[in-house]
Amino acid sequence: EAQVTQNPRYLITVTGKKLTVTCSQNMNHEYMSWYRQDPGLGLRQIYYSMNVEVTDKGDVPEGYKVSRKEKRNFPLILESPSPNQTSLYFCASSLSRRTGYGYTFGSGTRLTVV
Amino acid sequence: SQELEQSPQSLIVQEGKNLTINCTSSKTLYGLYWYKQKYGEGLIFLMMLQKGGEEKSHEKITAKLDEKKQQSSLHITASQPSHAGIYLCGADVTPKTSYDKVIFGPGTSLSVIP
Secondary structure (H helix, E strand, O other): OOOEEEEOOEEEEOOOOOEEEEEEEOOOOOEEEEEEEEOOOEEEEEEEEEEOOEEEEOOOOOOOEEOOOOOOEOOEEEOOOOHHHOEEEEEEEEOOOOOOOOOEEOOOEEEEEO | OOOEEEEOOEEEEEOOOOEEEEEEEOOOOOEEEEEEEOOOOOEEEEEEEOOOOOEEEEOOEEEEEOOOOOEEEEEEOOOOHHHOEEEEEEEEOOOOOOOOOEEEOOOEEEEEEO
């Protein structure tokens, strides 16, 4: 089944403890992106990647890192999480930037930083 | 204010009734996407519109992009409980460039009462 897989689905952590949220897609998509979703603010892009080893900042990149060493994987790294990073995170992929098919989204990771 | 606005913010309808959700952009839309999100879960791609006046349908859901390409409407005919969820519009607001930014509206929450 074609899908984007995120792990974990739920995570509670403490301030300052490094964490990684994994994202993997099995559709050979070039483009991958991370979003966070907050009430009243909608979806905001954190980072995106046009292809392997090509990443760039979205609208809210502060406090996050990403890497794209393989086409299928695009992990999101929080080096020192803070409570304002408590949010619902989504990974998305698409064949290319303008495919007409939209993005395929993962199921989301609900992160709580205490 | 947000670049992409949706109205209404929330909607409660009786099963069988028709409804319309609007998405308005402050910029010209070069591509407009509609997604559905079940509460706390990932987004499911519904359809994409690119040309002014374009209209697409999927089952009982019809979306249209207006001629001036700054507004889209999503119409559901004879609503069913399975239509309940959050509907988000996403938009390409930059002309053809090496990177096309997709922004998202805040979403419209739809509840369908049996």
